Structures are given as C-alpha cells and as structure tokens.
Amino acid sequence: MKLVVMIPAYNEEQTIGAVIREIPRDACEKVEVVVIDDGSTDNTYGEALKAGADKIVKFKRNRGLAPAFRAGLETALSMGADIIVNTDADGQYDGMEIPKLIKPILDRNADVVLGSRTKGTIEDMPLDKKAGNYIATLITRELSGCYISDAQTGFRAFTRDMALKLNVLSEYTYVQETLMQIASQGAVIVEVPINFRKRVGGRSRLIGNIYGYAKRAGATILRTYRDYQPLKTFLFIGGCFLLAGLITGANVLVYFFNTGIITGKLPTAVLTVLLLIIGFQSVVMGILADMLKSHKKVQDEILYRIKKLEYDE
Ligand SMILES: Nc1nc2c(ncn2[C@@H]2O[C@H](COP(=O)(O)OP(=O)(O)O)[C@@H](O)[C@H]2O)c(=O)[nH]1
Ligand SMILES: [Mg+2]
Known part of the structure; x- marks a missing residue:
C-alpha cells in the first residue's frame, strides 16, 4: 500500500x-x-x-x-x-x-x-x-x-x-x-x-x-x-415562470368573465403569454439538458477508463 x-x-x-x-x-x-x-x-x-x-x-x-x-x-x-x-x-x-x-x-x-x-x-x-x-x-x-x-x-x-x-x-x-x-x-x-x-x-x-x-x-x-440534476434545475425554473403565468392568466380570465372585455387587462395578458412561453421553454431546455446528462455519464466513464489505462501502467 x-x-x-x-x-x-x-x-x-x-x-x-x-x-x-x-x-x-x-x-x-x-x-x-x-x-x-x-x-x-x-x-x-x-x-x-x-x-x-x-x-x-x-x-x-x-x-x-x-x-x-x-x-x-x-x-x-x-x-x-x-x-x-x-x-x-x-x-x-x-x-x-x-x-x-x-x-x-x-x-x-x-x-x-x-x-x-x-x-x-x-x-x-x-x-x-x-x-x-x-x-x-x-x-x-x-x-x-x-x-x-x-x-x-x-x-x-x-x-x-x-x-x-x-x-x-x-x-x-x-x-x-x-x-x-x-x-x-x-x-x-x-x-x-x-x-x-x-x-x-x-x-x-x-x-x-x-x-x-x-x-x-x-x-x-x-x-x-x-x-x-439538470431536469430538476430547469423544471424548477420553468415551474416558477409557469406558476407566475398561471396566476396572472387567472387574473385576466376573471376580469374577462366579469366584464366581457379584455382590453383593460391587455398588459397583464401580454405578460401572461410571455411567462408561459418562458416557462415552457425552460421545461424543454430541461429535457435537452437531461439528454446531455446521459452523454456526460458516458464521457465520465470513458475518461475514467482512459485515466485507469494511463495511470495504472
Ligand atoms: N494552490 C493554491 N492553494 C491555495 C490557494 N489559496 C489557498 N490555497 C491553499 O489552500 C489551503 C487552504 O487555504 P487557506 O487560506 O488556509 O483557507 P482557509 O483555511 O479556509 O482559510 C492552504 O494550504 C493554502 O495554501 C491558491 O490560490 N492556490
Ligand atoms: Mg487554512
């Protein structure tokens, strides 16, 4: 030893x-x-x-x-x-x-x-x-x-x-x-x-x-x-945006059902769409990043084997 x-x-x-x-x-x-x-x-x-x-x-x-x-x-x-x-x-x-x-x-x-x-x-x-x-x-x-x-x-x-x-x-x-x-x-x-x-x-x-x-x-x-933990990371980020989008979206919908118009809440409606798009994109990014994690695993394994060959000589 x-x-x-x-x-x-x-x-x-x-x-x-x-x-x-x-x-x-x-x-x-x-x-x-x-x-x-x-x-x-x-x-x-x-x-x-x-x-x-x-x-x-x-x-x-x-x-x-x-x-x-x-x-x-x-x-x-x-x-x-x-x-x-x-x-x-x-x-x-x-x-x-x-x-x-x-x-x-x-x-x-x-x-x-x-x-x-x-x-x-x-x-x-x-x-x-x-x-x-x-x-x-x-x-x-x-x-x-x-x-x-x-x-x-x-x-x-x-x-x-x-x-x-x-x-x-x-x-x-x-x-x-x-x-x-x-x-x-x-x-x-x-x-x-x-x-x-x-x-x-x-x-x-x-x-x-x-x-x-x-x-x-x-x-x-x-x-x-x-x-x-790429999936968890991006699901968390995406989840925050989606949640915010759902809250502002609900606000717009309630206003619409009460008044029958949406123009008074136009800025909030635009914000809702933005938040939902960003949230959705983050989730997609998470799925892509999760695929990268699989690659990383394989690369780590390759590196380990190369190092083993190199240093165990
Ligand atoms: N190689 C290298 N060692 C460092 C550097 N900064 C600190 N160290 C070394 O890391 C060890 C811990 O650093 P130290 O300053 O004692 O950190 P502390 O005990 O957390 O306050 C010591 O052996 C330092 O000499 C650096 O920039 N490069
Ligand atoms: Mg020290």
Whole structure:
C-alpha cells in the first residue's frame, strides 16, 4: 500500500516545512509527499524541498486551489498512490491524524474519508467564517443528498479508484464540487472527527472576504448541481415562470368573465403569454439538458477508463 499526501500551497513558506515534517512516514508501507506550489511568490518551493517533499509541482503563476488540487490528484495517481490524502499547507490540519484519517480506507469501509472539524474541535475561527461554513455545508448536504457535517474540510482521504473518478472543473475551490460528484457516484463517505488548529502564517490565502467566497463557491455549487440534476434545475425554473403565468392568466380570465372585455387587462395578458412561453421553454431546455446528462455519464466513464489505462501502467 502506498500513501501519497498532497499539499496545495500558495505563499506558505512559514508553515510548509513543518507540515511536511509532521507527516508520519510510517502511516502506510510507503508514504510520499507531493506539494503543488501554485505560483507562490515567496520561498514555498525552497522550504518544501528542504523539508523533504518527494515531488513538487510548480505552477508558473497562481492558478487557484481547484486546479492545484486537480494537478495534485493526477500527480499522486502517476506516483502509484493507493490512497491519497489532501491536507493544507498552513498547518491547520494535524499530520499526526493521518493514520486515523486513512483507517476506514485501510479497513475497506470507505471510498472517501473526511476529517470533520465540526465533529472534532476548532481552536480558532471567526464567527462569520463559522456561519459561512455552516450554511455552505447545509446547501451542499441538501443538494448532494449526502449528510456530512463539514463540506469545506480540506483534510480528506481518497481511494485510488475514487481519485480516478473525480473530474474537478472549478477554478476556485474543489471542496463542494468533489463532494457532489462523490455523492452522485454512490460512493461511501466516512467522517472522522479532527482538530482544526489556528492559522499561524498570516491571513487565509483562499478567503479574502467571506462574501467573495460565498459568491464564487455558491456559483460552483449551483453549476455542479445543474450538471448532475439538470431536469430538476430547469423544471424548477420553468415551474416558477409557469406558476407566475398561471396566476396572472387567472387574473385576466376573471376580469374577462366579469366584464366581457379584455382590453383593460391587455398588459397583464401580454405578460401572461410571455411567462408561459418562458416557462415552457425552460421545461424543454430541461429535457435537452437531461439528454446531455446521459452523454456526460458516458464521457465520465470513458475518461475514467482512459485515466485507469494511463495511470495504472
Ligand atoms: N494552490 C493554491 N492553494 C491555495 C490557494 N489559496 C489557498 N490555497 C491553499 O489552500 C489551503 C487552504 O487555504 P487557506 O487560506 O488556509 O483557507 P482557509 O483555511 O479556509 O482559510 C492552504 O494550504 C493554502 O495554501 C491558491 O490560490 N492556490
Ligand atoms: Mg487554512
């Protein structure tokens, strides 16, 4: 069994060394560490090298956490990982908890293990971030149907097969998108309680302000939901327009039956027609999008098989 620990990092020279040194190299028969240096302008690369990273993928410019995560998965797969653990470069997750994190996979009880901060302990987190995490977890839970307690955790373990099946499309954060993909595959997710430490190396690299995060992560969540549940998405949109059209239409009809004329309600009648047309079109779009979903399923399967051929060599 080979474990590859991947660490996406952006300007984390203060902490990356300690994070790498903390990883227990006896957690599995073979343990290797890969760092994805996402165009850091500080000495993250040098510190990672000094601390004994087995591989460092260096982006020439900052491309974002999700592309770095994608590159990390691919690199870990090409290194022959049987299990892949993702952890953060800021030292907020405790490397000593990796054995606990991978145990359900070693016991063959899980495809994915999430280190849950809410089930464990959080040493320090501002209230707005706590609230944001709570809301984003609630939304991810409802939309994915998988009842997890912490959708934003970056401390995760994946089986090789699960990693082969993930196709991260986002350019910002991978956390909710991957969970929705995992849930749609019917994979087994297990949570273990973990300790979330205080950030020591300056401010959050990912979340400048919570509203910006909500906007970008929210867009990713909605886009992913649309891709996996297109019929429901468009039926909902179409349904809203059709309902509004029925209400305004009823208004026009009642007026017509009472007065025998329609001219007094002409604008409402025009609005009704518009709403009904848009609603009907959305429903048709839903049917078309549902056909695209079937194509996506086949394409995902093809990609999985190609990756398997490519990485299992
Ligand atoms: N590759 C990459 N990693 C990032 C970026 N922003 C943040 N990270 C890393 O993602 C992890 C989590 O980011 P962090 O700023 O600690 O987020 P927070 O704990 O949610 O506030 C850390 O390891 C960061 O170095 C980025 O733009 N690119
Ligand atoms: Mg952090």
